[in-house]
Amino acid sequence: xxxxxxxxxxxxxxxxxxxxxxxxxxxxxxxxxxxxxxxxxxxxxxxxxxxxxxxxxxxxxxxxxxxxxxxxxxxxxxxxxxxxxxxxxxxxxxxxxxxxxxxxxxxxxxxxxxxxxxxxxxxxxxxxxxxxxxxxxxxxxxxxxxxxxxxxxxxxxxxxxxxxxxxxxxxxxxxxxxxxxxxxxxxxxxxxxxxxxxxxxxxxxxxxxxxxxxxxxxxxxxxxxxxxxxxxxxxxxxxxxxxxxxxxxxxxxxxxxxxxxxxxxxxxxxxxxxxxxxxxxxxxxxxxxxx
Numbered sequence: 001x002x003x004x005x006x007x008x009x010x011x012x013x014x015x016x017x018x019x020x021x022x023x024x025x026x027x028x029x030x031x032x033x034x035x036x037x038x039x040x041x042x043x044x045x046x047x048x049x050x051x052x053x054x055x056x057x058x059x060x061x062x063x064x065x066x067x068x069x070x071x072x073x074x075x076x077x078x079x080x081x082x083x084x085x086x087x088x089x090x091x092x093x094x095x096x097x098x099x100x101x102x103x104x105x106x107x108x109x110x111x112x113x114x115x116x117x118x119x120x121x122x123x124x125x126x127x128x129x130x131x132x133x134x135x136x137x138x139x140x141x142x143x144x145x146x147x148x149x150x151x152x153x154x155x156x157x158x159x160x161x162x163x164x165x166x167x168x169x170x171x172x173x174x175x176x177x178x179x180x181x182x183x184x185x186x187x188x189x190x191x192x193x194x195x196x197x198x199x200x201x202x203x204x205x206x207x208x209x210x211x212x213x214x215x216x217x218x219x220x221x222x223x224x225x226x227x228x229x230x231x232x233x234x235x236x237x238x239x240x241x242x243x244x245x246x247x248x249x250x251x252x253x254x255x256x257x258x259x260x261x262x263x264x265x266x267x268x269x270x271x272x273x274x275x276x277x278x279x280x281x282x283x284x285x286x287x288x289x290x291x
């Protein structure tokens with residue numbers, strides 16, 4: 001199997017295993033789906049953090065309104081009766097005003113947070129260090145596990161306008177959001193290797209050969225960005241160590257220059273005529289003996 005160390009810029013994303021005979025028309029969209037899936041789990045974990053701490057989301061028309069205004073406009077009736085957490089709730093006011101404040105009990109909130117933490121770990125870029133390849137099956141499994149945890153805490157379901165519900169059902173609208181900058185549409189993804197755009201009309205073997213034991217670093221990005229910037233010859237940590245070593249040597253040379261003292265020339269052992277005086281019996285003669 002060919003191993004692809006997929007990166008975006010200089011940041012590692014995930015490992016992927018394939019074969020050299022794989023058409024790039026199939027490979028590139030699959031890598032894009034995995035990339036987007038990992039981002040989806042990150043957004044889901046962030047939203048469930050809010051769900052765990054502050055309860056379900058307010059309707060869009062209620063966000064930013066005071067409790068009195070919500071009651072006056074009868075907006076509250078849209079969500080309170082339908083989505084009461086299993087086993088009761090505790091009130092924890094959301095200062096941002098996006099969520100109701102009716103948070104699940106701590107033991108239920110812990111279930112949500114633990115499930116999300118495990119999903120984040122399973123799809124983390126740290127899996128590259130552990131040499132564990134990523135697949136869409138792994139991502140879908142983690143999303144379904146999170147969905148199960150949400151159903152345990154909210155057996156009556158979440159309101160359709162809650163962002164957690166949108167992410168779980170893959171119905172998010174990312175337009176105008178920061179997340180849209182990272183998301184890549186399947187038909188807009190490009191894969192680059194060794195400064196070459198791996199065009200979808202060919203197979204992987206057309207670029208890297210037919211050695212199935214090959215490992216390559218491939219970069220994924222949106223179309224139109226040109227060739228990715230080449231990585232530095234050494235990583236940031238190695239460069240830091242090299243600079244520290246160079247600075248240490250520089251300080252050592254500076255110390256040696258400052259210590260360039262010829263005071264040792266006054267020492268007896270440095271006298272080049274000491275042997276001659278000793279043979280003539282005048283070795284002990286000094287200024288003091290002449291007085």
